[in-house]
Amino acid sequence: MKWLVSLVGAGLVLLTLRDLFHTLWHPTRHGGLSRLVMTAMWRLAQRFRGRRRVVGLVGPLAMVTVVGMWAFTVVLGWAVIYWPHMPGAFAFSPGSEAAREAALLDSVYLSLVTVATLGLGDIAPGEGWLRVVSPLEALVGFALLTATVSWVLEIYPALTRRRVLAVRLALLRQAAPTPQQIDSTSGALLLDSLATEVVRVRIDFTQYAEAYYFHDGEDHSSLAAMVGYAEALARRGQTAQRPEVRLAGDLLTGALADLAVILDQRFLHTGGTPTEVFAAYAADHGRGGAEP
Template sequence: MEALVTLVGAAVVIIILRDVFHTLWHPTRHGGLSRIVMTALWRLSAHGIPGRRAKGLAGPLGMVCVVALWACGVALGWAVVYWPHMPEAFVFSGELEPTEHSRPVDALYISLVIVATLGLGDIAPAEGWLRIVAPLESLVGFALLTATVSWVLGVFPALARRRALALHICHLRRAGPTAGHLDSDAGAVLLDGLAAEFARVTVDFVQYPESYYFHDGHGDTSLALTVGYAAELAERARRAPHPGARLSATALDAALDDLAAVLDERFLRTGENRQTVLAAYARDHGGR
C-alpha cells in the first residue's frame, strides 16, 4: 500500500512537470492543464461575465492560476510521496513528537518547506532514497520559479509585437495608400515588411499560444480587428503592374494564410477558409 501511494504522488509530479514542459518548451495543440485553464477563463469572460474589463483579465489571471496549480500540484504530489513513510523515514527535532506530526498536513508542510528551499530542518528525511528525492524537489521548485519568470518574459514581448503590428496597420489605413503607392518599389518594401511582421506573430502564436487569450481591446492595437485591412492591401497589390509589388503581395498573402491556419488549428477550429477564420478571430476578440 505504501508503494502504491508513493507511485500516485510520483505520477502527480510527473503530470505537472509534463505540463510545464509542453507549455514552455514544446508547445502542442493537444491541450494540457495550462490550455484548459486559459480556455476556460477566456470563455467565461466572454460569455459568463459581462464587460470588457473581465475579458482583459482573462490572460493575466489565467497565467496566475496556471502557475498556482503547478506549484500546488508539485507540493501535493511530493507530500503524497512522503506521507506513507512518516514517521519512521524522517528525523524530528527534539521539540516535536514524531507520532503527533505524521499526518497528511505534516507531509504537506515538509513538501512546502523543501520545494520553497526554506531548509527549516525541524523535520528532515532520514532514509537514503528520501535524502536523494528531497533535494530533487528543491531543484524542481527552483526550476518552476525560473520557468514562471521565463514564461512571463516570453509572453509579454509576443503581445507587444502583435499590438505593434496592429498599430502599424492602423497607421497605414489612416495614410490611405493608393494603387499608385503600392505599384512601386516602396509599395513592395511596405508589403514585405508586413509579411515579415505577420510571420513573427504567427510564430508567437505557435510558441506562446497563451498569448491568444490576452485581449487587446477594441482600439488600434487589436490585431483581430485590423488584420482585414492587411488582406485588402495584399489583394489590391496583386493586381499591380509592378512585379516586385505583386511578389510582395503574394508573400503577404502566404503570411496571412499561415496565420489563419495556426489560429484555426489551435484556437478556433472552424475548418473554413482564411476569410472565415479571420472573421471568427475578430468575433472572438470582441469584433462584429
C-alpha cells in the first residue's frame, strides 16, 4: 500500500513535468493543463463588464497561475511520495520537533524545503532510495525556476514582434499608399517584408501559444485590429501590373492564409476563410472586426 501511494505521487510529478515540457520545450508547444488554464481564464475574463481592462491582465496572470500550478503539483507529488515512509525512513536532527508533527505535514514541509533547494537539514532521508529521490526533487525545483525565467524572457520578444507588425500596418494605412506606389519595385519590397513579418508572427503563435492570451491594448498596436488591412494590401498586390508585385502579393496572401490556419486550429475553431478567421480573431480580442 505504501508503494502504491508513492507511485501516485510519482505520477503527479511526471504529469507536471510532461506539461512543462510540452508548454516550454516541445517544438509545437502543445501544452495540456497549462493551455486549459489559460483558455479558461481568457473566457472567464471576457464575461466581465470592464472587459478590456480585465482581459489585459489575463496573459500575465495566466502565466503566474500556470507556474503556481506546476510548483504546487511538484511539491504535492513529492510529499505524497514521502508520506507513507514518514517518519520511519527519515532521520531527524536532535531536538527537532518535526517527528512529533503529523506525517503529512512533515512530508509537505520536506518537499517545500527540498524543491526550494534550501537544504535546512532538520529532516533527512535515511533509506537509500530516498537519498536518491530527494536530490532529484531539488533538481526539478531548479529546473522549474530556470524554465519560468526563460518563459518570461521568451514570450515578450514574441509580443513585441506582433505589435511591431500591427503598428507598421497602422502607419501604412495612415499613409494611404496609392495604386501606383504599390505597383512598383518599392511596393514589391514592401509586400515581401510584410509577408516575412507575418510568417514570424505565425511561428510565434506556434511556439508561444500563450502569446494569444495577451491583449495588445490600443488599436494601432493590435494585430487583431490591423490584420484586415494586410489582407487589403495583399489583394492590391495580386492585381498589380508588375509581375514582381503580383508575386509579393501572392506571398503575403499565402502568409496570411497560413497565419489564419494556425489561429483557427489552435484558438478559434471557426472552420472559415482567412477573412472570417481574422474577423473572429478581432472579435475575440474585443475589436469590432479586422479593419480593412
